[in-house]
Amino acid sequence: MFKKIFIAIITASVILAGCIGEENYENSYKGNFEALWKIVDERYCFFDIAEKEFGLDWNDIYDKYSPIADTCKNEAELFDVLGDMLGELRDGHVNLTSMYGTSFYWDWQLDYPINFSDSIQRNYLGKDFRITNGIKYTALEDSIGYAYYGSFSGGLSINNLSMMLLNLKETKGLIIDVRNNGGGLITTAEALASAFTDKKIHCGYMQHKTGPGHNDFSEPEKIYLKPSEGVIWLRPVVVLTNRGVYSAANHFVMLMKELPNVLILGDTTGGGSGMPMSSTLPNGWSIRLSACPTLDAQGNCTEFGIEPDLHVDISSHDWNNGRDTMIEAAKTIILEYYEKKEGQ
Amino acid sequence: MRKFRTIIALLSLLIPVMTKAQFAISDTIRTERIVVKSAQFGVSLQNNLDTYLSDYKYTGGGIHFSHESFRDARTGNYRWKYQILFNSRAGFNMQEGNIQLAGIVGCSWSGYHPFKIGKRLQLLAGAQIQLEGGALYNLSNGNNPVAAKLRTAIAASGMAIYRFPVFKSDWIARYQLDIPLAGVMFAPEFGQSYYEMSLGHIGGIVSFAYPLNNPSWRHMLSLDIPLHVKHHSTTLRLSYIADLYQSNINHIRCHMYHHAITFGFVRTIFKIKRENLLKAYSPY
Numbered sequence: 060m061f062k063k064i065f066i067a068i069i070t071a072s073v074i075l076a077g078c079i080g081e082e083n084y085e086n087s088y089k090g091n092f093e094a095l096w097k098i099v100d101e102r103y104c105f106f107d108i109a110e111k112e113f114g115l116d117w118n119d120i121y122d123k124y125s126p127i128a129d130t131c132k133n134e135a136e137l138f139d140v141l142g143d144m145l146g147e148l149r150d151g152h153v154n155l156t157s158m159y160g161t162s163f164y165w166d167w168q169l170d171y172p173i174n175f176s177d178s179i180q181r182n183y184l185g186k187d188f189r190i191t192n193g194i195k196y197t198a199l200e201d202s203i204g205y206a207y208y209g210s211f212s213g214g215l216s217i218n219n220l221s222m223m224l225l226n227l228k229e230t231k232g233l234i235i236d237v238r239n240n241g242g243g244l245i246t247t248a249e250a251l252a253s254a255f256t257d258k259k260i261h262c263g264y265m266q267h268k269t270g271p272g273h274n275d276f277s278e279p280e281k282i283y284l285k286p287s288e289g290v291i292w293l294r295p296v297v298v299l300t301n302r303g304v305y306s307a308a309n310h311f312v313m314l315m316k317e318l319p320n321v322l323i324l325g326d327t328t329g330g331g332s333g334m335p336m337s338s339t340l341p342n343g344w345s346i347r348l349s350a351c352p353t354l355d356a357q358g359n360c361t362e363f364g365i366e367p368d369l370h371v372d373i374s375s376h377d378w379n380n381g382r383d384t385m386i387e388a389a390k391t392i393i394l395e396y397y398e399k400k401e402g403q
Numbered sequence: 404m405r406k407f408r409t410i411i412a413l414l415s416l417l418i419p420v421m422t423k424a425q426f427a428i429s430d431t432i433r434t435e436r437i438v439v440k441s442a443q444f445g446v447s448l449q450n451n452l453d454t455y456l457s458d459y460k461y462t463g464g465g466i467h468f469s470h471e472s473f474r475d476a477r478t479g480n481y482r483w484k485y486q487i488l489f490n491s492r493a494g495f496n497m498q499e500g501n502i503q504l505a506g507i508v509g510c511s512w513s514g515y516h517p518f519k520i521g522k523r524l525q526l527l528a529g530a531q532i533q534l535e536g537g538a539l540y541n542l543s544n545g546n547n548p549v550a551a552k553l554r555t556a557i558a559a560s561g562m563a564i565y566r567f568p569v570f571k572s573d574w575i576a577r578y579q580l581d582i583p584l585a586g587v588m589f590a591p592e593f594g595q596s597y598y599e600m601s602l603g604h605i606g607g608i609v610s611f612a613y614p615l616n617n618p619s620w621r622h623m624l625s626l627d628i629p630l631h632v633k634h635h636s637t638t639l640r641l642s643y644i645a646d647l648y649q650s651n652i653n654h655i656r657c658h659m660y661h662h663a664i665t666f667g668f669v670r671t672i673f674k675i676k677r678e679n680l681l682k683a684y685s686p687y
Contacts, residue, residue: 082458086499098458102594245598265604268594270654277592280604334596337544339457343499345543350594 086341088137092128094340095141095155096121099148101271104333104352105362109148112363117273120147135159138344150349150362151305152335157344167302167329167363174301174326174373175238179383180207189226191219196227203390204230208251211243211307215250221289224254232295232393234386235315242306242331252314253287255296255321260284262314264354265334279354284314295396296321297389300367305329312365313355322392323367325385332361436674438474441640443467445665449494451505453550453657455591456541461503465494467644467663484527486513490646492661505659507537507552511581513560527562531581539659546596550657556586556612575627582620588612590652610652619648627669638669 142162264279333349515529
């Protein structure tokens with residue numbers, strides 16, 4: 060009896076062995092191409108939007124690049140071919156990283172006006188600006204605060220942010236300049252935005268893929284912006300944007316756009332609303348791609364950017380004279396707000 | 404007094420063959436419980452796959468530590484054996500230059516009913532509760548570097564203990580097999596990020612696990628070798644542990660194959676009630 064039970068257990072364990080199917084791609088040029096194509100096919104989250112926007116068909120991409128990958132003569136060539144294939148997605152969050160570098164799609168930024176100059180910015184920051192957690196800030200003429208945050212790649216201390224807002228407490232309004240901010244930590248973006256609301260506000264939705272199909276998505280879950288535990292700024296705020304605003308910075312703009320005391324001014328943002336996730340190829344190259352789409356509060360996809368409330372470009376006249384048209388416009392809006400208020 | 408000293412000496416020694424020692428004491432004092440404890444260290448080979456992190460296997464090595472407490476007790480009319488087994492392992496694995504770290508800690512509580520077959524062989528059949536947690540950490544990944552592991556399960560467990568004489572000592576060979584039958588485990592959805600979970604979007608992250616989606620088992624083979632040095636004796640235990648975990652939940656395939664060779668020492672403790680001891684050795 061016991062022998063039978065024991066034999067049954069051993070048999071069951073042997074039968075169960077290897078039940079989890081694993082895919083094995085050959086570490087060859089063809090194998091790596093196949094693996095990359097499949098990883099993107101199963102995990103990328105914007106096929107539907109890409110098809111609507113520019114007619115992308117991922118199966119066509121396979122047919123186009125498969126013969127090219129077959130004829131690669133060396134790894135460097137393969138890297139270029141795979142990078143070109145990923146470029147077809149027109150997504151700055153899709154990158155292939157290897158010893159040959161990192162493939163990037165930059166057209167979301169390079170095809171548009173630059174709308175930012177750090178040389179011109181110097182004319183506004185002067186020499187007495189302060190820096191906290193990577194934020195450069197100062198009080199401009201006419202008593203308007205100006206804060207430039209060029210990257211969210213580091214963390215943001217609530218205490219430091221509170222101290223910055225306290226240092227600008229005598230100003231009438233605040234210009235938050237996130238131009239050329241390519242993103243970083245989404246938590247940093249949220250920490251900054253949370254300083255400008257005293258209420259919990261619904262700011263968007265988030266989804267994720269539930270399976271390998273192109274349309275396998277979870278139900279959109281609401282994203283809320285909660286008030287900061289530090290100093291809350293409820294005076295007028297103008298957020299300056301350009302095409303270089305991407306990823307977590309795009310998320311920041313999406314959050315700020317829902318706040319009543321905030322105006323978005325400048326150019327449409329670069330987008331990049333899909334939270335990226337990574338994987339690897341058989342040869343060890345690393346692939347990053349958009350996996351979790353974020354939608355704004357109205358349910359619109361912001362992958363291709365967020366339009367400003369007021370579109371302003373830096374004029375060539377101002378550019379040549381060292382003036383930042385966007386900062387000037389933001390100052391005017393804040394001053395007009397107070398003039399209207401006083402008039403009432 | 405001399406006899407009393409002998410008993411104390413026996414209690415403090417690491418006794419190689421527990422049955423012999425048990426008889427030696429039970430002539431005069433009733434032993435309430437015998438507890439065999441062992442701590443084991445070792446090295447392991449690992450082969451890990453978690454498609455949440457990468458579609459490819461990471462292989463390498465690591466270290467293993469386990470502690471076992473195996474006790475013999477009488478419950479009602481039956482003799483039962485209970486085991487508490489703590490396992491922990493850490494690994495450093497690679498795939499084409501990419502690094503993935505692994506850290507798993509687990510504990511299991513088992514109860515067995517023994518069946519003696521002949522003089523030397525004993526089979527044990529029973530049930531086990533498993534609790535295991537840890538993580539795989541992929542250094543190449545940006546937003547999804549971690550695949551956390553947390554699961555609990557009820558498992559079937561069986562053991563075969565074979566005692567055989569070698570050089571006038573009793574060596575003990577033991578084989579144990581644990582197969583999880585039903586449980587629950589943390590399992591994020593296919594493309595669900597930990598960031599999203601941190602926002603409270605946690606619906607569906609706990610899945611029911613059973614042999615079809617979580618076919619796993621653990622084999623343990625050990626050999627207890629008594630060692631005698633002058634008047635002291637102890638028992639060395641050499642073990643091979645194969646912890647073979649697999650899951651396929653929410654389109655995320657995972658396996659963690661862990662083969663460890665460990666060594667350590669066995670300590671046998673005879674628990675005797677104070678009143679029984681005083682009854683047998685009272686000076687009055």
